[in-house]
Structure formats: structure tokens, C-alpha cells
């Protein structure tokens with residue numbers, strides 16, 4: 001039976017990014033998923049690279065988000081070369097607008113730790129995006145480096161790039177447990193038999209804890225449902241992504257606008273609900289009234305992997321040999337994909353990390369802030 005260099009539990013964006021970076025080193029890699037590849041958190045994503053728009057305080061994680069964002073342009077080109085698929089990297093920024101006094105105050109306070117953000121008056125926002133309603137606008141930040149990609153095209157590009165590097169995919173094959181010999185993890189036990197590997201990486205998003213906790217590994221990850229919808233307006237309504245508290249509108253290359261996303265701790269339920277769509281749409285229309293006349297395209301929901309302090313778990317699991325985790329990326333899986341792939345490759349190879357990741361360590365106490373950060 002084949003013994004892989006690396007077996008990865010989870011074929012989402014993070015699992016595929018890790019597989020891709022490991023396979024580029026010549027390793028023999030297997031990716032195992034309980035369903036089809038990239039069927040979960042990626043489907044909650046709109047593809048914003050919102051390092052600034054989605055951060056609520058400065059520090060190591062904010063710096064890591066900006067670092068990963070900065071890797072994207074060349075990563076997009078590299079993936080295109082290897083897979084033939086464009087991930088539709090759009091180098092337009094995000095306007096994060098405030099519609100009430102409290103939100104304006106929260107945004108303005110960010111100047112203390114984000115010196116790059118540019119404050120725009122309501123008039124300046126409307127000059128940049130003439131379809132935006134000026135009535136309730138109190139101003140907002142322009143995050144010119146927060147670009148966007150197409151999440152499903154990113155998943156396809158990664159999958160094809162991995163396939164070209166001979167990564168083995170095992171889909172619709174639930175991982176039932178970690179294989180262990182003494183203190184060493186030796187691979188993954190699956191519904192269709194064992195998959196042995198020198199190194200095992202758990203990148204199973206919201207399902208990660210169920211693989212880890214039977215072995216006494218306490219790294220909480222829980223599902224946070226995100227519902228989205230998309231529309232096709234008759235003419236383009238915005239060039240840049242627009243973002244107000246609890247709602248963003250992302251204009252895609254095909255002319256559609258993706259609107260997201262709710263944030264619900266509702267277990268593993270992914271049912272889209274009329275109430276959530278109505279609430280999202282009400283926010284979208286306050287900012288962009290012409291959304292009311294746009295043709296409805298579709299609605300969907302996905303499960304983000306949340307952690308108690310809102311930070312991912314990346315690194316070797318202390319006290320267990322041969323086991324790494326790359327999970328719990330919460331709202332930042334797309335943004336942090338290139339960084340996570342590279343960092344896990346470096347850790348697995350015994351190389352120094354190109355960016356400090358102590359704040360993501362599986363050895364940390366995640367009780368810190370007690371509650372996940374809301375956008």
C-alpha cells in the first residue's frame with residue numbers, strides 16, 4: 001500500500017493550498033474529503049481579500065493578513081500558468097462606508113492602528129461610485145489594496161494545479177479517525193480504508209475538532225453559517241466592492257454582484273432562509289438603491305470554521321508526532337490561503353517560517369477575547 005509523504009484531511013481552499021505547496025516540493029500528497037472537494041466554507045465566500053476591511057484591531061494577525069493579501073497577485077499568475085484557470089484577480093479596492101454614528105466612530109478609531117486607510121467624505125464616495133445613495137452616508141474608508149478573486153475559480157485552479165502535480169484526491173470518503181502508532185500519527189483512517197503518510201495535516205474546517213478531540217487534542221473549531229445571494233443588474237452598479245456593517249456587495253467580472261453574508265451560529269445547517277436574504281437585501285439597498293431592480297440570480301450558504309478567539313490554528317500539534325493543523329480560518333480562508341500553504345510547507349520541511357505565526361500556534365490558549373469578531 002502507498003505511503004504518502006503527506007495526507008491532508010479536508011479538500012477546501014486551505015487543504016488544497018497546503019497540498020499544492022507541498023506537492024511543488026516533489027512530495028507525494030493525498031487529499032481526503034468527506035464530500036466533493038471545496039464544497040464547504042468556500043461556498044460562503046465572495047472572494048474579498050479584505051485584510052483591512054475585515055480587521056478590527058492591529059497586531060500580528062492583521063500584519064499576516066496583509067502579507068497574504070500581498071502574495072495574491074503573483075500567486076494568481078502562478079496558478080494560471082499551472083492550471084490554465086484565471087482566478088479573476090480584480091485589483092479594485094473596498095469602500096467600507098458608515099451609515100450611522102456608532103459605525104462611523106468604530107471606523108474612525110481604526111486610524112490608531114491602520115495608517116494606510118484613506119477616509120472619504122460622503123461626496124467623495126459618491127464621486128467614486130455614483131450609484132451609491134448619499135442620504136445616509138457618513139463617510140467611510142477606502143482600502144485600495146483590498147482586492148478580490150473568484151472563490152470557485154480559485155478552487156478549480158488549485159485543484160487542477162494539484163492534479164498536474166499528481167496529488168491524489170479521495171472524494172466522498174469521510175475520514176473516520178487519525179491513525180496512530182504510539183504517539184505518532186501515521187495517516188488517516190477513512191470509510192474506504194487507511195491512508196498512510198509520513199505527515200498528516202488536518203485542514204477539515206468546521207469538521208476538524210471531531211477528528212482531533214477523540215485523541216485528546218482540544219483545538220475548538222465550530223461552524224459559522226454565511227448566507228449570500230447574487231444578482232445581475234442591467235448595467236454595472238459599482239466598480240469597487242462596497243461594504244457596510246453586516247453586508248458587502250462584490251462586483252464580479254461577469255457583471256453579477258455577490259451580496260454577503262450572514263453570520264449565524266446554527267450548527268451544520270446550510271439552508272438559505274428568506275428572512276436572511278431579506279435582511280441582507282435591505283442593507284444592500286440602503287447603499288445601492290438600484291439593487292432593487294436587479295435580476296435575482298441565486299442564493300447559497302456555507303460554513304466558516306470559527307475559533308473562540310477568531311484566529312486560525314496553524315502548526316504542529318504539541319505532544320503528537322507527525323501531525324499538523326491548518327484550520328479555523330473563519331472569515332479569512334480565501335485571504336490566508338497563499339500564506340497558509342507556504343507556512344505549512346515551511347513547517348513540514350523544518351524551514352524557518354517566512355512570517356511569524358505564534359498567534360496561530362496550536363499551543364496558545366484561545367480564550368483571549370472570548371468571542372469571535374463580527375464584521
Ligand code: GLY
Pocket residue numbers: 044045046048050054226260261304330331332
Ligand atoms: N470574508 C467574508 C465572509 O466570511 O463573509
